[in-house]
Amino acid sequence: MCGIVGVVSQGPVNQLIYDALLLLQHRGQDAAGIVTLQGHKVFMHKAKGMVRDVFRTRNMRALPGTAGLGQVRYPTAGNAYSEEEAQPFYVNAPFGITLAHNGNLTNAQKLKAELFSADHRHINTESDTEVLVNVLAHELERTTRGLPLTPMDVFAAVGNVHRRIKGSYAVVALIAGHGLLAFRDPYGIRPLSMGRGADGTVMIASESVTLEGTGHKFERNIAPGEAVFVDMKGNVHTRQCAEHTQLSPCIFEFVYLARPDSELDGISVYQARLNLGETLAKRVISTVPPNEIDVVIPIPESSRPSAMQLAQLLGLPYREGFVKNRYVGRTFIMPGQAVRKKSVRQKLNVITSEFKGRNVLLVDDSIVRGTTSREIVQMARDAGARKVYMASAAPPVRFPNVYGIDMPTASELVAHGRTVEEVREIIGADALIYQDVEGMKNAIGKLNPQLQGFDASCFDGVYVTGDINAEDIARINEARIGQEDPLEENTTRLAIPNPQEA
Numbered sequence: 001m002c003g004i005v006g007v008v009s010q011g012p013v014n015q016l017i018y019d020a021l022l023l024l025q026h027r028g029q030d031a032a033g034i035v036t037l038q039g040h041k042v043f044m045h046k047a048k049g050m051v052r053d054v055f056r057t058r059n060m061r062a063l064p065g066t067a068g069l070g071q072v073r074y075p076t077a078g079n080a081y082s083e084e085e086a087q088p089f090y091v092n093a094p095f096g097i098t099l100a101h102n103g104n105l106t107n108a109q110k111l112k113a114e115l116f117s118a119d120h121r122h123i124n125t126e127s128d129t130e131v132l133v134n135v136l137a138h139e140l141e142r143t144t145r146g147l148p149l150t151p152m153d154v155f156a157a158v159g160n161v162h163r164r165i166k167g168s169y170a171v172v173a174l175i176a177g178h179g180l181l182a183f184r185d186p187y188g189i190r191p192l193s194m195g196r197g198a199d200g201t202v203m204i205a206s207e208s209v210t211l212e213g214t215g216h217k218f219e220r221n222i223a224p225g226e227a228v229f230v231d232m233k234g235n236v237h238t239r240q241c242a243e244h245t246q247l248s249p250c251i252f253e254f255v256y257l258a259r260p261d262s263e264l265d266g267i268s269v270y271q272a273r274l275n276l277g278e279t280l281a282k283r284v285i286s287t288v289p290p291n292e293i294d295v296v297i298p299i300p301e302s303s304r305p306s307a308m309q310l311a312q313l314l315g316l317p318y319r320e321g322f323v324k325n326r327y328v329g330r331t332f333i334m335p336g337q338a339v340r341k342k343s344v345r346q347k348l349n350v351i352t353s354e355f356k357g358r359n360v361l362l363v364d365d366s367i368v369r370g371t372t373s374r375e376i377v378q379m380a381r382d383a384g385a386r387k388v389y390m391a392s393a394a395p396p397v398r399f400p401n402v403y404g405i406d407m408p409t410a411s412e413l414v415a416h417g418r419t420v421e422e423v424r425e426i427i428g429a430d431a432l433i434y435q436d437v438e439g440m441k442n443a444i445g446k447l448n449p450q451l452q453g454f455d456a457s458c459f460d461g462v463y464v465t466g467d468i469n470a471e472d473i474a475r476i477n478e479a480r481i482g483q484e485d486p487l488e489e490n491t492t493r494l495a496i497p498n499p500q501e502a
Contacts, residue, residue, distance in 0.1 A: 001027055002028045003024030003071065004071050005017060006205075006230075008202045009066050009200075009201040010234070011066060014068065018055055018070070020214050021071075023207075023213045024072050027072055027206060027257070028073045028074035031049065031083075032047070033045065033087050034055065035088045036063040037065045037066070041176070047083060047086060066232070069088060087101070087129050089127070089133045091134060095140070098173065101171045102169070103404040107167065121137070132161075135165060143156045149175065154181055155229070159243075166465060166467055167185070167402070168189035169190065170222075171184070177232070179229060179230050183226065186224050187247075188225075189249060189404075190403070190404060193219075194220055195216040201216065202230045202234055204228065208262050218263070223247070224246065225240055225244075227239055246452045247265060247450070249455065254272040254273070274305050277306030277309030280439075281313040290315065295317045295321075295360050297361070299364040306393040310391070321380075344376065350379050350383040357384060359387040362389065363392075364393070366392055367392045367394075367415070369412060369413070370414030370427050373414075377429050381428075388430055390424075395460075396459070397415055397459060400458065402457070414427075
């Protein structure tokens with residue numbers, strides 16, 4: 001999971017891209033990068049760390065130009081500890097191309113071999129983004145054959161890119177002296193939206209909140225398989241470049257990843273989470289009679305809308321029982337189980353009066369490893385709760401994700417191969433209530449009837465691209481940020497920060 005933004009304007013864009021990346025910080029905190037374009041010259045600065053730490057005044061002054069792009073990275077492939085794998089990536093031929101992307105190429109290793117043997121291009125890192133930018137560069141070179149570049153050439157190249165690469169990808173790329181290119185995979189797994197400022201500035205970003213938060217009017221989502229090319233004068237050219245498309249966005253964006261104030265593919269993320277709370281309430285009633293619950297308490301942050309809606313429908317008090325310390329490093333990413341356990345208590349503190357002597361229903365957005373849930377249940381008991389029930393707004397996470405979310409391998413997922421009762425025993429709750437898969441899909445899908453489905457692979461094991469089997473998952477897991485540095489943070493899906501923390 002990453003956040004990307006691209007801009008074409010008539011004035012300097014460095015500050016605008018910086019502000020946009022702050023609004024996307026929840027999508028990645030491991031590295032950040034900005035590239036700007038002034039005429040035919042490219043300027044770049046990228047490094048590990050959060051946006052506010054990566055960019056200083058001297059760095060911003062060294063990023064002139066009226067077009068640019070930026071990225072915040074949450075690594076799911078390659079080496080999480082390499083400065084070289086921070087995005088964007090640059091190749092000097094043809095024209096000079098810089099590219100950033102959100103997603104995960106599932107055939108990156110095969111492409112890497114093709115690039116070396118057939119395209120005569122060298123890949124120097126384990127990043128699939130470097131593979132992607134080289135595939136695009138090769139296809140642009142084939143399309144133009146040394147002639148001046150036109151939008152139709154760009155679209156023809158993107159069409160060839162779609163034929164070669166597999167997986168999920170939302171892309172922004174700068175072509176030196178020509179403009180900004182953006183495109184989305186044929187399934188629309190990762191989000192991408194476009195907007196415009198009053199001064200004519202065109203912005204493309206992962207989430208609509210980025211556009212609105214920087215004073216731009218949201219116009220529309222980029223369609224699956226569509227390419228958008230914005231020339232240096234701000235003229236927008238669009239074309240559908242994929243032969244077969246279907247809108248099947250990642251449902252985990254609505255459950256957890258995206259900010260609640262974003263709209264993705266015609267669906268309000270906040271409303272989606274309210275709907276999940278409504279359907280979850282029906283599941284709770286069938287498991288625990290509401291008269292046996294004294295209070296509903298969310299586990300901050302993204303479970304709040306679901307918890308509020310659930311409490312209202314069941315006629316139960318809604319209370320804030322956990323207070324988050326926003327100045328502690330990210331939870332769940334410390335090397336070693338003992339340190340991870342300690343960090344949960346450092347980051348979350350209980351309001352004892354909301355637990356003491358009560359039967360509490362804790363609501364979380366999802367349960368992945370179970371480590372955090374177990375610790376939070378124990379915190380509630382230590383605060384004096386008589387009974388602790390746990391409800392998850394998402395179904396059991398039983399399968400790895402291969403499309404750009406760093407879900408653990410199947411063996412690390414607490415629900416993989418276990419019944420709900422077995423998971424309940426592991427986390428120590430008196431009752432455990434999960435959302436069901438179809439209920440989740442219906443609750444979110446009804447907000448936009450034009451959707452053709454979702455990628456819900458981490459819940460139902462169905463991979464929408466249709467090309468993933470057990471061997472592919474094993475191979476992709478081998479490439480999963482495998483080079484762990486014991487002195488650095490251990491990255492897992494549970495390291496993904498909540499939007500309100502950014």
